[in-house]
Amino acid sequence: MARTGITPERLTQTAAELADEIGFDNLTVSAVARRLGVKDPSLYAHIRNVRQLRTLVSLLALEELADAAAAALAGRAGKDALVAFANTYRDYARKHPGRYAAAQSELDKDTALNSAAPRHSQLTRAILHGYDLPEPDQTDAVRFLHATFHGYVSLEMVGGFGHTAREADASWAWVLETLDFALRNRPMTGDRR
Template identity: 80%
Template sequence: MARAGITPERLTRAAAELADEEGFDNLTVSAVARRLGVRDPSLYAHIRNARELKERVALLALEELADAAAAAVAGRAGRDALVAFADAYRGYALGHPGRYAAARFELDIRTVAGSAAPRHSELTRAVLRGYGLPEPDQTDAVRFLHGTFHGYVTLEAAGGFRHTPRSADDSWAWLLDTLDFALRNRPRP
């Protein structure tokens, strides 16, 4: 019997908040139970194990990130869409570090298919339509953008840019200008 007041949604939200505060790697069923003021067995009415708890946080994070990116790029094209998309990505990663880490959690293929994960690629491709890239360049560009964004925000979140005279925001703007230039000037076969 499920404990009154604990729902799968409340459990997932509490786990996501805890991941942001303590780190996704530190997320455990016991820690979430303590946060909710219940004993561990109370949560097993809603989840099978710790892996399922992490999967739920990952799915929530993917959904939230896709929603933020979609709202940011709506009605935009070209460089404006690229900047809005990138800023949404960076803002989410820095504002929700545990959830952002969860979005990188390995999910099985059936779970991915029913999640917001495919939306990330579709949104990136929508941004790239403004650059007129044919395949396979478009697939390469999706990987290029995600790799660049992930690398930058990972270094930034770890404090990698604190000890330089140039602000991380200024470098981010430079990075986006450079990406835009690269995408607009990609040699065509």
């Protein structure tokens, strides 16, 4: 029987907040139980194990991030859309580092397909409509953008850019300018050469 006051939503939200504070990899059932002021067994009415707890946080993070990206893209196209999308991801990672890490974690295929994960690719493809990219270039560009954004954000989060005098924001702007240029001036691939 579920403990009064603890709902799956409250459990997930508490776990997400805790992940932001202590790190997604440090998230445990015991830590969430302590935060909620209950014993560990009280949570097992809602979850089977720590893996399921982390999956719930991943699903929440994917949903939040997709919603934020969709709102940022509304009415934008081309470079403006690219910059809004990229800044949304970067801002989310800065504000919610544990959730951002959760959004990057591997989900089983069925869970991933039924989550907000496909929306992230759809949103990226929406940006790419402004660059008139046919397949297979569009798929390559989706991967290119995600790898670039995630790589930059991940390095920034662990202090990877603190050893130079140039501000990370200036480099981020340079990255976005370069991505826009690359997408507008991409070489032809395959049969279109």
